[in-house]
Amino acid sequence: MGTWNHRVLAEVYPNGEVEFQIYEVYYDVDGTPNGYTANPVTVGGSEMKDLEWTLKYMKKCLKKPILFAGDRFPQEYKNENK
Numbered sequence: 001m002g003t004w005n006h007r008v009l010a011e012v013y014p015n016g017e018v019e020f021q022i023y024e025v026y027y028d029v030d031g032t033p034n035g036y037t038a039n040p041v042t043v044g045g046s047e048m049k050d051l052e053w054t055l056k057y058m059k060k061c062l063k064k065p066i067l068f069a070g071d072r073f074p075q076e077y078k079n080e081n082k
Helices: 048-061
Strands: 004-012 018-027 033-036
Touching (some): 004 033, 004 048
Antiparallel strands (some): 004 018, 018 033
């Protein structure tokens, strides 16, 4: 059975601009990313503890490598302009 977690994905536009957003990324049984949600995730819930849980796990994704969105998924995004 595969798993999921929050990850930052980079959308690179034809004009070179990059937009970073958080998605739920899904993994196969070997731990390889194999898909992500159609839309970035939002923070919401029926109780405040739902928001706290989501924000806690979203913060963890900021320490992981950024992945490309689109055709280059799941390659890692590396900013050549650093």
